[in-house]
Amino acid sequence: MARGEAGTGLAVRSAAALAAVARPGDLARGIGTWTARRLAEEAAQRRLFPWLAVAFGAGILLVFAGADGPPAPAAPLVVAGLSAAAAIGLRARPASRAGALGLCAFLCGFSAAAYRIGDVAAPVLARTLVAPLAGFVEGLDEREEGARLVVRVVRLGDLPAGERPERVRVSYRKAAPLRPGDFIEAKARLLPPPEPARPGGYDFARDAYFRGIGAVGSLLGAIAVREPPAPPPLSLRVAAAIDDARNALTRRITDANGGQAGAVAAALVTGKRGLIDGPTNDSLRAAGIYHVVSISGLHMVLAAGVVFWLARALLALVPGLALFWPIKKIAAGLGMAGVTGYCVFSGWDIAAERSLIMTLIMLGAILVDRPALSLRNLALAALIALAREPEGLLGPSFQMSFAAVAGLVACARLLDGRLFAAPGAGPLGRALAWVAGTLVGTLATTLVAQVATAPFATYHFQNIQPFGVVGNALTLPLVSVVVMPAAVLGMLAYPFALDRPVWWTMGLAVRGMLDISAWIAGFDHAVVIVPAFGAGALGLLTAALLLLTLPSPRLRVLGVLPALVGVALAARAERPDLYVDREGAGAALRGADGRLASLGRPPAFGLEQWLRADGDARPRGDPSLARAERCDAVGCVATARNGWRVALVRDKRAFEADCARADIVIARATAPPGCAARLVLDRAFLAAHGATTVRFAPEGPVVTTARRPGGQPAWRPPAPPLPAPAPAPEAEEAEREP
Known part of the structure; x- marks a missing residue:
């Protein structure tokens, strides 16, 4: 009888739910x-x-x-x-x-x-320019050959003040005895800051705008150091003095160690990464530990932690202070001062500044007797950082650092090591429990951080490091126990010229880190290239991360659905069949085998970005990239996998034949008004739309462009009309960020 009544009640409730x-x-x-x-x-x-x-x-x-x-x-x-x-x-x-x-x-x-x-509005160069440049060296990054300068411009050819960039970033090949603060004169070849090489790609022009850089390029010929026409402003003198001190310490650390160990050790302390060569960068990325050489959250937390621990330990040695003074708060205050000084000395980079804000809030919570590691503190740090630099929200540094911390805070109870606590055990048992807890905690922390940052790393860089957990688990103890404490001690000993043994010791740990990264980089599939996916999938994955970390634990299940949908969209991202350079100098076309092949002479950097976005691990110099084109003196022709003929025009004489026979015409010149091709991507189209991709759908070509039609952001000034296209610039050096 009771069972029947229960069944009847369930039926009534089900019917009510269906009615609702x-x-x-x-x-x-x-x-x-x-x-x-x-x-x-x-x-x-x-x-x-x-x-x-x-x-x-x-x-x-x-x-x-x-x-x-x-x-x-x-x-x-x-x-x-x-x-x-x-x-x-x-x-x-x-x-x-x-x-x-x-x-x-x-x-x-x-x-x-x-x-x-x-x-931050400032003039941005609108066209390629070769002209005399005069200005103050605001920053100097030494490299294996030459250096890269940031110059605050005083004169640039005959450009008036309203068109002259305030800062330019230039490189030169031959080393010259330059120092930050010098007033230099030289001939420069300058370009507008490059726009994305593909729709949705990295926009260097936007980043340069917010850094106050209005042009990029190189210095030509001799560089003369002159007396300045007027004293530099105080802000420039301070920036130049700090940069000069960073370069001096960089040279001292590299001299103490030599080779790539010295270059990496210097980068860990001063943030100067120009001396790290390509193979070392590649092995660090393959091991998933490249973040170690970029001054960011890890360095700020470790630097503050070392100062905090040293200060508290020294204060605890004095009984009067330990009993009657709040030594924990005093140590937190000293840690705040120390990490601020470290951030200033390391260059006050945007990523370091955001990490500094987060670290200061965490230490400040100790001063007011609040929990240091909490989502409220993380949100407060995000609000302050975004209020200062809203553009940082669009970059991988902000996204990955805050995602990692959010994931770690949400999983803090699972990572505190209590599972391995051994109450009542002897010294050996407690030691083993501590080792097990530390090992599992390190692995779990690395895994949580890697999962939390994976959507953003994959979206921006199109690669996955499957062995990143192993690389971080093996190298972070070296960084935490040896490298960063040595960095703090070395900077304290530097004014007394007693720092060389400290840098040498630090270099030993860095060599171990490089050996580990080279070992992991040798694994098969140490780096997996994945196709680029769209902003929609990233938005869903971001929403999932927020729902999995911010609400109370019982509501976090709400993040499962957007996570699944976001992963599905990212896995099924449709790849373009044609990539076109923003200047029409070259393209990449998908052939019958499903792989891209180059057409014309695309910029090397652009071709590299296209391959990466396509999930293609081939290097840009692979011979198979040039197999699909047929070229002569006036242009190139290739056939897409859907049978369409794609023509790239090098000379205006080819327009008549290509417009009549080709389905898609790509040109650096302006096509004649009567061009009968189905799709014309000529100079006028590319100047208005930027880099372009085309996907051959059953219903017709789907065109996507880097510039939104009709949109004119402040960092993209309208290009003035030119009488003829200039030679294709070799913009790879200008576009590539260290």
């Missing part, structure tokens, strides 16, 4: 009620604050993704103030209040990005 589904209004009210309850619970647990940082970032994204020009920050700020006022009046309604605060944060992010775009 059949009535959309009831279903919507049910979802709204559930959402309001969950928001109230999250607010009661003080878990909604991190979502303000998410809303702030969403406002920034809208500016960069949707605005055709620099928007005004005033209007959204007014609406943000109204939203904040509404939130004050909605204290009794948690869900509505949360919505008002989220809207306020969203509009504040929009305003911050809009203000930043206008605040």
